Amino acid sequence: MFEAIVGASTLQDALDSVSVLVDECKIRLNEDGLAIRAVDPANVGMVDLSLDAAAFESYEADGGVIGVNLTRLENIAGMAGSGDLVHLELDEETRKLHIRIEELSYTLALIDPDSVRQEPDIPDLDLSANIVLEGHQLDRGIKAADMVSDHIRLRVDEEEEAFFVEAEGDTDDVDLKLPRDELIDLTAGAADSLFSLDYLKDMNKAIPSDAEVEIELGEEFPVKLHYELAEGHAQVTFMLAPRIQSD
Amino acid sequence: MFEAIVGASTLQDALDSVSVLVDECKIRLNEDGLAIRAVDPANVGMVDLSLDAAAFESYEADGGVIGVNLTRLENIAGMAGSGDLVHLELDEETRKLHIRIEELSYTLALIDPDSVRQEPDIPDLDLSANIVLEGHQLDRGIKAADMVSDHIRLRVDEEEEAFFVEAEGDTDDVDLKLPRDELIDLTAGAADSLFSLDYLKDMNKAIPSDAEVEIELGEEFPVKLHYELAEGHAQVTFMLAPRIQSD
Amino acid sequence: MFEAIVGASTLQDALDSVSVLVDECKIRLNEDGLAIRAVDPANVGMVDLSLDAAAFESYEADGGVIGVNLTRLENIAGMAGSGDLVHLELDEETRKLHIRIEELSYTLALIDPDSVRQEPDIPDLDLSANIVLEGHQLDRGIKAADMVSDHIRLRVDEEEEAFFVEAEGDTDDVDLKLPRDELIDLTAGAADSLFSLDYLKDMNKAIPSDAEVEIELGEEFPVKLHYELAEGHAQVTFMLAPRIQSD
Numbered sequence: 001m002f003e004a005i006v007g008a009s010t011l012q013d014a015l016d017s018v019s020v021l022v023d024e025c026k027i028r029l030n031e032d033g034l035a036i037r038a039v040d041p042a043n044v045g046m047v048d049l050s051l052d053a054a055a056f057e058s059y060e061a062d063g064g065v066i067g068v069n070l071t072r073l074e075n076i077a078g079m080a081g082s083g084d085l086v087h088l089e090l091d092e093e094t095r096k097l098h099i100r101i102e103e104l105s106y107t108l109a110l111i112d113p114d115s116v117r118q119e120p121d122i123p124d125l126d127l128s129a130n131i132v133l134e135g136h137q138l139d140r141g142i143k144a145a146d147m148v149s150d151h152i153r154l155r156v157d158e159e160e161e162a163f164f165v166e167a168e169g170d171t172d173d174v175d176l177k178l179p180r181d182e183l184i185d186l187t188a189g190a191a192d193s194l195f196s197l198d199y200l201k202d203m204n205k206a207i208p209s210d211a212e213v214e215i216e217l218g219e220e221f222p223v224k225l226h227y228e229l230a231e232g233h234a235q236v237t238f239m240l241a242p243r244i245q246s247d
Numbered sequence: 248m249f250e251a252i253v254g255a256s257t258l259q260d261a262l263d264s265v266s267v268l269v270d271e272c273k274i275r276l277n278e279d280g281l282a283i284r285a286v287d288p289a290n291v292g293m294v295d296l297s298l299d300a301a302a303f304e305s306y307e308a309d310g311g312v313i314g315v316n317l318t319r320l321e322n323i324a325g326m327a328g329s330g331d332l333v334h335l336e337l338d339e340e341t342r343k344l345h346i347r348i349e350e351l352s353y354t355l356a357l358i359d360p361d362s363v364r365q366e367p368d369i370p371d372l373d374l375s376a377n378i379v380l381e382g383h384q385l386d387r388g389i390k391a392a393d394m395v396s397d398h399i400r401l402r403v404d405e406e407e408e409a410f411f412v413e414a415e416g417d418t419d420d421v422d423l424k425l426p427r428d429e430l431i432d433l434t435a436g437a438a439d440s441l442f443s444l445d446y447l448k449d450m451n452k453a454i455p456s457d458a459e460v461e462i463e464l465g466e467e468f469p470v471k472l473h474y475e476l477a478e479g480h481a482q483v484t485f486m487l488a489p490r491i492q493s494d
Numbered sequence: 495m496f497e498a499i500v501g502a503s504t505l506q507d508a509l510d511s512v513s514v515l516v517d518e519c520k521i522r523l524n525e526d527g528l529a530i531r532a533v534d535p536a537n538v539g540m541v542d543l544s545l546d547a548a549a550f551e552s553y554e555a556d557g558g559v560i561g562v563n564l565t566r567l568e569n570i571a572g573m574a575g576s577g578d579l580v581h582l583e584l585d586e587e588t589r590k591l592h593i594r595i596e597e598l599s600y601t602l603a604l605i606d607p608d609s610v611r612q613e614p615d616i617p618d619l620d621l622s623a624n625i626v627l628e629g630h631q632l633d634r635g636i637k638a639a640d641m642v643s644d645h646i647r648l649r650v651d652e653e654e655e656a657f658f659v660e661a662e663g664d665t666d667d668v669d670l671k672l673p674r675d676e677l678i679d680l681t682a683g684a685a686d687s688l689f690s691l692d693y694l695k696d697m698n699k700a701i702p703s704d705a706e707v708e709i710e711l712g713e714e715f716p717v718k719l720h721y722e723l724a725e726g727h728a729q730v731t732f733m734l735a736p737r738i739q740s741d
Binding site: 319322323326350351352353354355356 | 634635637638641665666667668669670671672676
């Protein structure tokens with residue numbers, strides 16, 4: 001069984017973090033909260049979302065997995081005002097999710113979870129640098145990089161004790177330097193990797209500009225981005241595979 | 248002769264209610280106010296607008312009919328700020344309407360009224376249910392229905408004493424239930440009809456979200472929607488033909 | 495050498511006045527400020543911009559000319575918040591302009607000035623009428639004219655002591671009459687010229703709605719529009735060639 005009540009903006013923000021990568025996903029209805037893991041069709045970007053029971057006004061579940069069309073679920077969640085509560089209830093017999101926002105009811109047909117792309121294992125990685133900054137700082141670097149290139153380089157300079165967001169275009173270059181004192185925290189270490197800007201732009205869309213973002217970075221390794229939603233009751237991790245540096 | 252001064256937003260709201268259905272219309276310049284009746288080219292939706300002399304700052308007319316291109320008239324009315332007054336004056340000799348907004352003059356060439364589609368007779372119908380609600384309640388039902396279907400079902404449940412807005416999609420369903428205590432008024436009666444969402448969406452665009460909307464509804468019969476503008480000095484009636492319920 | 499610091503909105507407004515006509519331009523880095531003159535590819539519209547040293551927080555230059563891609567320079571300037579300062583520094587060896595906005599650096603490759611269209615000479619013209627009005631008054635006339643025609647007629651009626659903005663469409667006409675007492679200033683004189691609305695619309699986009707605009711107008715002669723930015727520390731002149739009046 002599954003029955004829960006959640007604030008509309010918590011639900012919307014949580015779904016956004018997954019829908020920037022995939023259109024369909026499995027949702028695990030665990031006793032202690034919802035969990036979603038998904039990987040994009042090209043196997044380049046992954047997301048791991050935990051929405052704790054404490055993020056809900058009320059929450060009851062006894063395990064089980066459902067498959068959902070995220071686009072439809074986001075559309076109906078988008079009908080709610082930011083202060084509205086969204087009531088979710090699973091009908092196990094008909095395999096439908098009943099969504100209620102005030103007087104409005106929406107019956108969402110679920111998808112067979114077996115037809116949804118398998119959930120990825122998000123590997124433990126030993127990444128030597130750890131950068132903590134605010135969402136809007138990352139946003140500025142990504143937007144600027146996007147003016148000149150399709151790729152973005154993230155690196156830490158151990159001597160300068162600074163985090164760099166860089167992009168090289170055919171004629172123009174972009175360089176955002178954030179020294180330790182402009183970061184929330186920095187554990188310097190050997191870290192220099194190149195990423196596809198398309199993916200990072202999509203992930204960035206889901207990150208609130210005032211969120212604290214923790215970046216785990218290595219040498220030509222995947223990057224991990226962590227941030228929280230719902231006053232800490234939801235945790236999101238993005239993982240993005242690197243591009244080979246060509247020079 | 249015809250000469251009148253009207254607040255820009257009154258004129259804009261009134262024209263909107265007609266332009267959602269037709270691009271050209273006849274305007275009757277009666278002594279006690281303007282009147283427009285129009286039906287869309289497919290004969291599915293009708294509108295009946297009365298803009299009383301009391302809705303104007305000043306109003307003088309002695310009968311007569313003009314044909315206007317609504318798109319152009321709306322464009323020029325849209326040049327006015329919401330607090331501006333719009334001065335209208337008919338030049339009967341040249342068959343032009345002079346429109347003045349502060350220092351700006353626009354000369355609108357009129358259309359031969361005989362070339363405009365004939366005004367419809369809006370029939371008296373004996374519709375057994377009468378629902379009064381706020382524009383934003385209807386808006387929410389229409390927007391939600393639009394997520395799953397091209398059709399919308401409006402019905403009254405006499406036992407439950409509630410008004411229902413429903414839509415059935417291929418996989419998902421939408422259901423907005425408004426019981427008596429969430430409505431401004433309800434006269435329950437046998438009422439259950441299906442409508443094209445395209446038309447209802449267009450009509451809904453013209454209805455202010457804070458307007459009181461009276462819905463007259465029957466069994467597989469046309470629906471009538473009534474609302475007022477200009478602090479009661481303008482009355483709009485929409486009538487929409489039903490779709491055959493297929494089940 | 496060239497090194498300067500300028501408020502983001504001053505830089506953005508100044509660049510806008512040139513980019514409405516051309517994509518690339520030469521910038522003269524004079525000791526007393528920047529100067530840009532440019533003419534559109536069809537030789538119909540010209541702009542002359544002076545951005546005085548006093549418009550900058552700090553300014554140092556010793557002459558010299560650079561060629562820039564305006565679109566890219568505007569994009570990077572657009573990354574700045576309105577209160578941000580933009581740091582500009584020329585690297586003469588690499589022919590690159592380093593642009594810094596807080597922690598963000600952008601390296602803009604310059605264009606060979608010889609490859610940029612030659613700067614026009616903006617002729618002295620003996621134009622007999624001079625009209626001073628607010629940007630939003632001109633804006634209203636241009637927007638209204640655009641509803642009916644591709645051309646706009648500007649004229650002064652010496653007897654009525656009024657400035658007219660007029661457009662004649664196939665069926666409808668627009669006429670904005672601004673008598674002396676609704677203008678900031680008027681020197682009446684023989685003045686009546688027709689212009690392409692496309693160009694005037696583009697120029698109008700760059701004119702702040704609260705700017706004081708001085709119009710110099712003659713009989714089938716080019717029009718000159720003057721306005722100031724940056725609290726008077728920047729001067730813009732647009733010149734637009736007339737269309738032949740066909741009647």
